[in-house]
Amino acid sequence: MYDVIIVGGGIIGSSIAWQLSKKNQKVLVLERNDSASGSAGATDGVVGYHTKKPGVQLDLAVQSIEMFRHLQEELGPEIDIEFEEDCGGMQPVENQEQWDLLAGIVEEQRKSGVDIHMISAEEACKLEPNLAKDIMGALYCAKSCGVNPINLTFAYRKAAEKLGAEYKNSAAVAEFLIEGGRCVGVKTAAGEEFRAPVVVNSCGSWAGKVAALAGLDMPIKPRKGQLAITEPIGKYMTAMLQCANYNVIKFRPESIKDQTILKLGASLSIAQTKDGGVEIGATREFVGYEEENTFEAIDTMMKRAARFFPALKDVSVIRFFSGFRPYTPDGLPLLGEVKTLPGFYMAAGHEGDGIAMSPITGKLIAEMIVDGKPSYNIDAFSPNRFLK
Amino acid sequence: MDNGLLICRCQEVTEAEIKAAIADGATTVDGVKRRTRAGMGLCQGKTCGRLVQQMITRQTGQNPAEVLPMKSRMPARPVKISSFGGNE
Numbered sequence: 134m135y136d137v138i139i140v141g142g143g144i145i146g147s148s149i150a151w152q153l154s155k156k157n158q159k160v161l162v163l164e165r166n167d168s169a170s171g172s173a174g175a176t177d178g179v180v181g182y183h184t185k186k187p188g189v190q191l192d193l194a195v196q197s198i199e200m201f202r203h204l205q206e207e208l209g210p211e212i213d214i215e216f217e218e219d220c221g222g223m224q225p226v227e228n229q230e231q232w233d234l235l236a237g238i239v240e241e242q243r244k245s246g247v248d249i250h251m252i253s254a255e256e257a258c259k260l261e262p263n264l265a266k267d268i269m270g271a272l273y274c275a276k277s278c279g280v281n282p283i284n285l286t287f288a289y290r291k292a293a294e295k296l297g298a299e300y301k302n303s304a305a306v307a308e309f310l311i312e313g314g315r316c317v318g319v320k321t322a323a324g325e326e327f328r329a330p331v332v333v334n335s336c337g338s339w340a341g342k343v344a345a346l347a348g349l350d351m352p353i354k355p356r357k358g359q360l361a362i363t364e365p366i367g368k369y370m371t372a373m374l375q376c377a378n379y380n381v382i383k384f385r386p387e388s389i390k391d392q393t394i395l396k397l398g399a400s401l402s403i404a405q406t407k408d409g410g411v412e413i414g415a416t417r418e419f420v421g422y423e424e425e426n427t428f429e430a431i432d433t434m435m436k437r438a439a440r441f442f443p444a445l446k447d448v449s450v451i452r453f454f455s456g457f458r459p460y461t462p463d464g465l466p467l468l469g470e471v472k473t474l475p476g477f478y479m480a481a482g483h484e485g486d487g488i489a490m491s492p493i494t495g496k497l498i499a500e501m502i503v504d505g506k507p508s509y510n511i512d513a514f515s516p517n518r519f520l521k
Numbered sequence: 522m523d524n525g526l527l528i529c530r531c532q533e534v535t536e537a538e539i540k541a542a543i544a545d546g547a548t549t550v551d552g553v554k555r556r557t558r559a560g561m562g563l564c565q566g567k568t569c570g571r572l573v574q575q576m577i578t579r580q581t582g583q584n585p586a587e588v589l590p591m592k593s594r595m596p597a598r599p600v601k602i603s604s605f606g607g608n609e
Contacts, residue, residue: 174551300546446602453595
């Protein structure tokens with residue numbers, strides 16, 4: 134009855150559902166809770182080049198961000214995804230060591246053909262007048278963008294549903310149906326069976342647990358990110374801004390000496406939403422699925438925010454929250470069919486890049502399923518790299 | 522104008538928008554919040570949370586006890602950033 138069953142109706146699953154529906158596939162999406170109830174509902178909206186790992190991940194991001202530039206048109210006007218085209222991405226640097234580390238990463242990132250470069254403190258403060266003046270300089274990428282991740286998730290979902298995709302909320306999958314060595318469907322916790330020749334696991338931070346239900350060992354672990362949102366204020370900043378530690382923690386963790394920063398994976402990531410609230414994050418912590426906010430993390434993040442944007446000290450936080458990011462050991466997502474279980478696809482493990490990578494992930498997974506191969510080579514992201 | 526009635530004052534979300542969100546598949550207060558922004562404002566749903574809960578119960582026929590309130594998070598009231606580590 135269905136061509137494809139997607140397990141996980143979040144931002145990745147809904148992007149895939151939309152792309153498959155455009156290719157006239159009959160799609161069923163089974164969602165354990167509700168769309169955007171996981172990672173996309175608890176994160177910032179950075180759609181940046183400058184935060185991507187140099188190499189294949191950034192190459193893929195370039196394709197994805199290109200799609201963002203026409204995404205609102207394609208999805209339709211019903212839901213405003215609040216895309217901020219070319220709002221810029223910046224990472225202020227505090228000392229020579231950070232400058233050297235970041236400049237080294239930038240050199241590698243530029244190989245993907247993106248214009249990311251180091252700028253002086255004066256230039257940085259001219260672009261962001263509220264930024265603290267006592268910085269050494271900054272990394273800057275004028276072409277980085279932003280989006281509202283919750284709205285984007287629902288926009289994918291709505292567009293998919295309009296083309297006939299069927300969604301079931303509160304429909305957790307309990308088992309996968311395997312016949313003759315192939316995955317042929319799923320059984321929900323409520324005991325309902327659904328069959329399709331292709332099943333996709335797009336369960337984000339829960340994708341490792343869900344893959345285990347099919348007997349697969351896929352190394353995706355939840356990594357907690359804590360954030361804060363302030364009361365709405367007038368126009369305060371333009372760029373998607375992170376402190377230099379953000380990229381250093383992401384790509385050169387071995388060079389961080391402060392044990393608290395290393396344990397919390399704490400760096401500043403800050404941007405103003407369309408609503409006027411300033412979103413402040415973030416941490417990268419391995420604490421299982423424990424989702425409460427901690428004073429230690431809040432203290433570190435608030436201190437970093439006021440250090441780079443001093444006027445924020447008089448602004449109030451209205452909510453702290455947290456979300457899980459699907460971590461993988463090599464920092465790359467798992468995209469494609471698992472060769473030991475034909476019919477079973479993985480589309481998860483984007484860690485902090487899932488919002489930005491959602492358009493291209495949907496497109497390429499849909500092409501793999503329907504056309505037999507993607508229009509852009511993603512062998513480097515095959516889940517088979519983790520098969521023992 | 523009955524459907525122009527504001528349920529969430531902070532984010533100016535109307536009764537009609539909340540009904541549409543429930544019709545769209547939201548079965549929790551958080552589900553309505555993510556679709557409409559109701560409860561995302563300055564008071565964090567202190568005013569509209571219970572109203573939204575009742576509307577979900579009425580529209581979906583769910584048992585009121587099963588419609589969970591919004592997830593409660595710190596801080597209980599807005600707190601200045603300088604109250605944390607920020608004033609050093």
